[in-house]
Amino acid sequence: GGRMPRPTRVKNKSPAPLQITAEQILREAAERQDTEARPPKQRITDPEELEEYKLRKRKAFEDSIRRNRQLVTTWIKYAQWEETQDDFERARSIFERALDEDYRNVPIWLKYAEMEMRHKNINRARNIWDRAVTLLPRISQLWYKYSYMEDVIGNYAGARQVFERWMEWSPDEHCWMAFVNFEMRLGEVDRARTVYERFVKCHPSVKSWLKYGKFEEQQGAVERARAVYTRALEILGEEGEDERLFIAFAKFEERHHEGDRARAIYKYALDHVPKQRAQDLYKMFTTFEKTHGDRTGIENIIISKRRFQYEEELRQAPTNYDVWFDYVRLEEEFGDVDAAREVYERAIAAVPPVTEKRLWRRYIYLWIMYAVFEEVVAKDTNKAREVYKACLSLIPHKKFSFAKVWTLFAKFEVRQHNLDGARKIFGQAIGMAPMKDKLYENYIQLELQLGEVDRCRKLYQGFLANNPTNCKAWTQFADLERNLNEVDRARGVLELAVSQPTLDMPELLWKHYIDFEIGLGEHGRTRDLYRRLLQRTKHVKVWISFAQFEHAAAGDHAAARAVFSEAHSYFKQNSELKDERVMLLENWLAMEKDIGDNAQLEKVQRMMPRRVKKRRLIKAEDGSDAGWEEYWHYIFPGEESGAPNLKLLERAHAWKRQKTGPATEQPAATEQPAAEQPAQKFVNFVASKEVFTSTDTGCPEKEKAPATAEGKKKGEGEKNE
Secondary structure, eight states, rough: OOOOOOOOOOOOOOSSSSOOOHHHHHHHHHHOOOOOEEEEEEOOOHHHHHHHHHHHHHHHHHHHHOOTTOHHHHHHHHHHHHTTTTTTTHHHHHHHHHHHTTTTTTHHHHHHHHHHTTTTTTHHHHHHHHHHHOOTTTTEEEEEEEEEHHHTTTTTHHHHHHHHHHTTTTTOOOHHHHHHHHHHTTOOHHHHHHHHHHHHHHSSSSHHHHHHHHHHHTOOOHHHHHHHHHHHHHHHHHGGGGGHHHHHHHHHHHTTHHHHHHHHHHHHHHHSSSSGOOHHHHHHHHHHHHEEEEOOHHHHHHHHHHHHHHHHHHHHHHTOHHHHHHHHHHHHHHHOOOHHHHHHHHHHOOOOSSSSHHHHHHHHHHHHHHHHHHOOOIOOHHHHHHHHHHHHHHTTTTTTOOOOHHHHHHHHHHHHHHHHHHHHHHHHHHHHHOOHHHHHHHEEEEEEEHOOOHHHHHHHHHHHHHHHTTTTHHHHHHHHHHHHHHHHHHHHHHHHHHHHHHHOOOOHHHHHHHHHHHHHTHHHHHHHHHHHHHHHHHHHHHHHHHHHHHIIISSOOOHHHHHHHHHHHHHHHHSOHHHHHHHHHHHHHHHHHTEEEEEHHHHHHOOOOOEEEEEEEEEEETTTTEEEEEEEEEEOTTTTTGHHHHHHHHHHHHHHHHSSSOOOGGGHHHSSSHHHHHHHHHHHHHHHHOOOEEEESSSSSOOOOOOOOHHHHHHSOOOOO
């Protein structure tokens, strides 16, 4: 093949002086188009020429039909052409041939009948319509045209007969409405009413009854219209529980100034129509009450609307217990007992789908509220007891239990003066959930209020046998014996408690035991307890508490100092416990200030450490560097070897003082000037910048200037600032 021509390259891309719009281009293109060649008009004057023309046209039509006999437009054009030639027999013959090909084609019937109607061949047109509706009775258009023709020519009896034949096929509502409109044009109201009766039987829907009721109201027959609406509700049944029917009925009564009837209809509808299908009904009722009602009516409709909202939310999420709480509160406040009870029953039926306690916690409160409601509001104690029993039978006690439900049930029986029943409930609860501490505590509290001390002791024994690590139970048991002035019993309980190998909060138990002995004034026993505790733990707070006891409770300052000194020796040996050592010294210092002994105060102050700010590298969980953090490092007296920078700083200050001292010392500084000039520069630099921050924890801290950038870069991660 030949090569494609290269596209023309535009060298000058600047705009042309004369601009042409797209509209001008299109107009010019249209003007330059050649006119379409049309055949010349022929004027036929000779009959032979006419016959030749007809023969030619007929041959063309026949050839077209022969090529495609199913093309309806060809048949219709052929017949219409014969009609223009006033050859009706040929036109009828063509229509008949077309119907033989496809009698189900509606346009052929329509064109055929319209041709006869145009030329006022009524009987022929009637014959065609009759044949059409007989063969195609489900085609409404044929019936419309047939009845319309009879109506136009004034043959009303014939038109009515056509409608009657049509209605036997149970057509749709538009066809029935055409029949009604026909009778109304003739002024035959009774006949139209009869048609409506047949219509609602054929199509028993809400829409049909609404049209019938509207028709009766337009005729001024109020009682008939009311009867129609009433019959609609009776006949339709559940299908009639549609908000459209109730709204139309209520509006009808409202238009005829029957406010009480309208209100009754609205209330009946709100009680029977499903909530999800009554949105417009609530709106219309609210509008009605605002127009015709009082304050109570408006409040009732607002409550109904809130009920509807809750129902919608619960339909989407049946286990949304927050909505159930709001719903039951609404019914308790504004509804009656039966309505509230119904909502409670529906709420407790929404059991959590999974047996996990975190999902059951809010659900159980529905049962509790239900039982309280039956007892307090409904005054039905038997029903409340049944609610408690049903709740306890529903809880999967092998996986988890709720001490609150057992306790409330037992307290309910106490209020009913049934102590044996309450004890049985607690006994059953302990048997089914022995590890629930709250059950023991509430049971013991009940027996204590009743003054049953022996029962309380037995309960504590069972409690501690099941859970010997519970320090709170041990202390409560000891308090019970202490309140009964059974000191030996209380001491025995506490002694048994501290001898347990495992405790959940041992510090709480030991503190309680020590406070118990201090309260009795048993200082010797208290010291023994402290010593026993120090054998188990060397925590700094134990040492501080021991010393404070000797200082405050026993009043023995020497013993307190001995405890502090012993503790200080222990922490001095364990050099990694610097924070605890500082805490100990601070408390010791505070005690000496309280005593007022200056010699001892200075002694403790000399023990106080210096505080140095340092930096250290932080490591992330994955081992990467996470930045730097600042912290305080304590340097105690005698630990200068661990702080070379601080030692260097002190020597630098001493060197400077030596250089700026008396004149007698000056020659020693000038004997070797060449070697001492660098040292002098370093001393001056350190003294002027004061790079390091060194403070004594016993004295006020002095903030110094931060380190230079060069100083921060040096070192391996720890640098004095």
